[in-house]
Amino acid sequence: DIQMTQSPFSLSASVGDRVTITCRASQNINNYLNWYQQKPGKAPQLLIYAASSLQSGVPSRFSGSGSGTYFTLTISSLQPEDFATYYCQRSYSIPWTFGQGTKVEIK
Amino acid sequence: EVQLVESGGGLVKPGGSLRLSCAASGFTFSNAWMSWVRQAPGKGLEWVGRIKSKTDGGTTDYAAPVKGRFTISRDDSKNTLYLQMNSLKTEDTAVYYCTTEYSSSSGQGNWFDPWGQGTLVTVSS
Numbered sequence: 001d002i003q004m005t006q007s008p009f010s011l012s013a014s015v016g017d018r019v020t021i022t023c024r025a026s027q028n029i030n031n032y033l034n035w036y037q038q039k040p041g042k043a044p045q046l047l048i049y050a051a052s053s054l055q056s057g058v059p060s061r062f063s064g065s066g067s068g069t070y071f072t073l074t075i076s077s078l079q080p081e082d083f084a085t086y087y088c089q090r091s092y093s094i095p096w097t098f099g100q101g102t103k104v105e106i107k
Numbered sequence: 108e109v110q111l112v113e114s115g116g117g118l119v120k121p122g123g124s125l126r127l128s129c130a131a132s133g134f135t136f137s138n139a140w141m142s143w144v145r146q147a148p149g150k151g152l153e154w155v156g157r158i159k160s161k162t163d164g165g166t167t168d169y170a171a172p173v174k175g176r177f178t179i180s181r182d183d184s185k186n187t188l189y190l191q192m193n194s195l196k197t198e199d200t201a202v203y204y205c206t207t208e209y210s211s212s213s214g215q216g217n218w219f220d221p222w223g224q225g226t227l228v229t230v231s232s
Contacts, residue, residue, distance in 0.1 A: 032216030036152075043204055043222035044144075044152065050215035087152055091216035095170045096142075096154040 002026050004090055006099030012107040019075040021102045023088035028068050032092040035064055035073045038101075039084045047086075048073065078104070109133035109221050111205050116226030123195050123230070129188040129205030129223055137161065137183040140208040142219060143190050145201035153201075155179075155190070157208050172198075195230045202227050 003026040013019050023033065031051040036044040046055045048064035051071055061076045075082055083106055088099040115127040129141070142157035156169035158179045167179050178191040188205050202225040210217045 030216075034216070034218040036219070038152075043224055044219070045222070046218055046220040049209075049218040049220075050211065053215070055220065089152070089219070091218060094168050096217070098152040098154070101151045 004097050004099040006088055006102050010103040012105045013078050014107045015078055017078045019078050021073045021086055023071045023099050025069045029090045029092035031067045033071045034089045036087045037084045111223035113205050113223045113226040116228045118229045119195055120232050124193045127190040127203055131186045136186040141188045142206050142208040144204045147201045197230050200230045
């Protein structure tokens with residue numbers, strides 16, 4: 001199976017900071033990479049699909065880039081409601097797999 | 108409004124069985140591919156399996172840890188998705204989410220949106 005490795009495991013940042021989370025695939029997955037946000041006690045929500053397409057209703061401060069084996073999720077200016085855990089997920093071939101998650105905490 | 112509501116979770120002993128349901132509304136359920144994703148306490152997300160729409164064959168796929176023990180089915184007349192879980196193990200303890208799996212027709216892959224609120228399954232003696 002294709003493995004997904006997210007980094008960092010966690011990070012502390014301040015409101016207004018630019019934050020970047022990375023996700024690496026163990027082999028080429030083209031642009032078949034999605035990003036989700038999960039807040040404590042809540043279901044995940046789709047942020048980015050196909051590596052760089054912003055889901056409807058998601059603020060434009062979120063952006064995704066990359067292809068092949070290296071992908072990033074960037075929050076251009078961190079807002080209080082963005083403190084959450086973020087997961088990447090590949091959809092190149094079954095079984096779908098998620099990264100380990102990155103917890104974004106308040107500094 | 109698109110809504111997915113899971114039910115059926117609870118406490119079950121190892122080796123036991125449980126059936127989860129997911130009631131869908133606000134969209135044409137019969138056309139949707141549906142997946143189950145679980146999350147063990149304090150852990151990350153794990154895809155469990157999926158079922159395609161009947162028009163796309165109605166076939167199922169499963170993750171290795173649950174293959175042969177879990178069965179996904181659907182009743183399009185009731186707009187309901189099911190997850191039959193047999194031979195449960197302690198490591199199956201998790202919140203189980205149902206989610207719509209969107210499959211891009213333009214070669215952009217598949218993604219999950221929206222998600223239900225989840226139902227907790229605890230496997231313990």
